[in-house]
Amino acid sequence: MKSVKEWPETERPRERLLKHGAQNLTDAQLLAIILRTGSNGKTVMETAIELLNKFGGLKGIEEASINELQSVTGLGIAKIAQIKASFELGRRLLSQPAQEEVFNSASLVYNYLYPKLNGLKKEVFITLLLDTKLKLIKEIKVTEGILTQTLIHPREIFKEAVKESAYAVIVAHNHPSGDPDPSEQDVEITRKLKKASEILEISLLDHVIIGNGKYFSMKENKII
Incomplete structure (x- = not known):
């Protein structure tokens, strides 16, 4: 041989x-x-x-x-x-965004996060902090595990946003099942975060759920 x-x-x-x-x-x-x-x-x-x-x-x-x-x-x-x-x-x-990439659509969020979240066995909740031009300031992994309103508290989502003087945030998480359709819990969490964003005057642009080869946008589906 x-x-x-x-x-x-x-x-x-x-x-x-x-x-x-x-x-x-x-x-x-x-x-x-x-x-x-x-x-x-x-x-x-x-x-x-x-x-x-x-x-x-x-x-x-x-x-x-x-x-x-x-x-x-x-x-x-x-x-x-x-x-x-x-x-x-x-x-x-x-998953590394181009230097001038602007996060102005759910599809861009999906393209950025899918390589990181694809294949994970647990749900991971991520916040993207954006500046006034909707460019990424910082990415934060908020929690890992089954999402609940107790775990996803507005305080945890917006604490870093305030610290970094973010203009807006986009939140996202994966569904290990591969089906990105939101649960009732996902919708309730999103509405709770939306109310908090209005009080803090930090825009919640979207909540994107990452599935296997597809995504669900709360904004595009007019939930927020």
Whole structure:
């Protein structure tokens, strides 16, 4: 069995990336570059292909636990850490707003938060603090777990907004079920926050619920 170093240079994943660009490599080739070396008698490409087949593609690998990844022969903690770090870097890049991005629509909020919230098993409630041009000042994770009116208190939402002199806020949370339709509790929380925003004179622009590939906007649906 030939090692990757023994392959013709035109077939080696790293050399192909440098010559043709990362966008022209297959998922297996990109994964092989991250893994760097094979083990237990398998080449790195064979390990990469086994991973993709076992977990049904990149999404399955991303969602797999460390214990599940360890079930692949030859995949040790160091390689698993490399895989997890690569996916996290990609997620952070996708969720990083452009320097001049203006949060003036629910779709922009969704595009910004979906990479962060997709696949989480718990509900996470986030507040985006905005300036007068609706650009992001600060992002705050308010709470994690089942949302209740006790947990999502206006004091917790607007405390940082006042501190940062925010002009407006957008709140958002995910539904782990993937269905973004609001519950009665979601609607009640939104109306309570809207009343508080009017008193404090800090605009509550929207409450966006993030689902699997779709979202629900309280503003667009005229709930606020």
